[in-house]
Amino acid sequence: MIYKQCSYCGRRLPTGTKCPCIAQMEKARQKRYDQTTRNRKNYSFYVSEAWLKVRDICRIQCNNLDLFALYERGLMIPGRLIHHIIPIEDDWDKRLMIDNTICVSDASHHEIHKQYDAGAVEKLHMQQKLISYKKRFMAENG
DSSP, rough: OOOEOOOTTTEEEEEEEEOOHHHHHHHHHHHHHHHTTTTTHHHHTTHHHHHHHHHHHHHHHHTOOOOHHHHHOOOBBOOOOOEESTTTTTTTGGGTTGGGGEOOOHHHHHHHHHHHHOOOHHHHHHHHHHHHHHHHHHHHHH
């Protein structure tokens, strides 16, 4: 068996596995983000019962698949996050609309936000793609 060394704690791990310390660090980073960066209104929303229900419905609709990776690259990978296609900062009224959500992985979420940050035209183009990916998946599986 081939081993690698965790770059954070030095633990030896079989290649292809993730060190438990990484999950702990990610959880701590998310907690710091919630406490220092995310505004209270958004934080309250993301822990609300209403959002948790919409999030679960979206996961079921998308079969826990990253729809961006599926249609952009042809990869079937798990989606861990539920992304608001139109961000709640842009339109608060769409925060609980199931058609405004899509299941994505961390890597896809990062790529989507890079496009959102690239400019208004790029953001609109990405939003249109995400809407079409979700509609396509629903039509094919729905």
